[in-house]
Every structure is written in C-alpha cells, then in structure tokens.
Amino acid sequence: MAMAFDIGYGIKVNEFSTLRRQWVAVNDPALPISFKEPCGPRVSYVERRYRYISICQITASQAVTAFELRTVPISVLGDIETTLTATEVRDLAAGASVSLQHQWNEYSDNDASNFHSSVTFVAAVRLSDGRILKSDLKMALAEVRRLTGAGTEDDLRPAPPRQP
Numbered sequence: 001m002a003m004a005f006d007i008g009y010g011i012k013v014n015e016f017s018t019l020r021r022q023w024v025a026v027n028d029p030a031l032p033i034s035f036k037e038p039c040g041p042r043v044s045y046v047e048r049r050y051r052y053i054s055i056c057q058i059t060a061s062q063a064v065t066a067f068e069l070r071t072v073p074i075s076v077l078g079d080i081e082t083t084l085t086a087t088e089v090r091d092l093a094a095g096a097s098v099s100l101q102h103q104w105n106e107y108s109d110n111d112a113s114n115f116h117s118s119v120t121f122v123a124a125v126r127l128s129d130g131r132i133l134k135s136d137l138k139m140a141l142a143e144v145r146r147l148t149g150a151g152t153e154d155d156l157r158p159a160p161p162r163q164p
Contacts, residue, residue: 003076003116007045013113019076022117024147025056026140031133032062033122036097040071040118041084043106050112052084052104056120060092063128069102070123072140072156076116078148085158091128119143121156 003021004014023040036059041052054071066089073081086102106112121140125133137153144151 005043005045013043013045019116021115022147024117024119024143026119026121026143028122028135028139031122031125031135032060032064032094032127033058033067033092033125034061035120040120041073041104041115043112043115045112050106050109052106052115053101054084054086054103054120055099055101057097057099058122059097060094062094064092064125065089065128066126068123068125069100069120070140070156070158071118071120072144073111073115074117074119074144074147075111075114077114078150079114080144080148080151080155081111081115082159083155083157085123117147119147123156 003017003019004012006012023038025035025038027034036057039054039056041054044051044053068085068087071084084104119140121135123135137156140156141151141153
C-alpha cells in the first residue's frame, strides 16, 4: 500500500513519495490464532481526524473465547510509535476463520503522515477451557528490530492510560 493518501479537499499527503507501507504479521506457533496473510493499518482521514484502520484475516486452530492483537507502528525513519491494541471477546471454534477490522484515532499529523511499517502479532489468547496463553514476545521483537535496528519488549506493550 502506498504511503500517499487523500484527506479530501484536493489534499494528498505524501503525494510525491513512491514508498510503500510494509506490514509484517507474526505467527507464534505456540498460540492457536494465526494470521492468514500480512496485515496492518492504513491511514485515513475521516470526520476531520486521522485514523489507523486495520483489516486482518485470522484462523483459530482450537476453540478460543477471546484474544488480543497488537500492532507496533513504525515511522518512515524507523521510530517506534505507540503500540495499538485490540481485544476481541468472541467465540471461535477450532478451524474457524474470521475477518477483523479495528480502528484507532491518531492525534498527531506527523505520526499519521510518517507512518511507514508495522508489526502485528497475537499477544494473548483465552481458550474455551479458560486457560490463558501469552505470546513469547521474542519473535515480534525480532521483527521490530529488523525494521528499526532497535526496540525492547516494552515497545510491544500498549502505553499506560494518560492521567487527566
């Protein structure tokens, strides 16, 4: 997907760029949720604000009742941005596949226009028997480091809520 995007009123962000966004989806073989193909967010401008919108195709190899997906956005110059997270509370039978769409607001014009690549992974899964499995973050971290040359496990976690 191209880095250029239209925000309306004849304005195109990054219109002179030939760069294309890069999406990496990490499948942890120890978890029963896997991505069918690479997925990640695109940037759009909707209702006077920037949004990341991601559509992912996943498959469950065993029955699950909830799971958390995380996406680490990376700027065009390799800076790691705030991790995006989405928790799905839904029953999926073994072998079930589903398409998921998630949206997050982006309040920084710079972060929206500089977003280049992302690493998406399954962070945790709740099985139908109640057990909770957590991702081994090493695989996702290796991909973040491959794209940025840096990164820690803390970069793979969502930021704490802002205090008023």
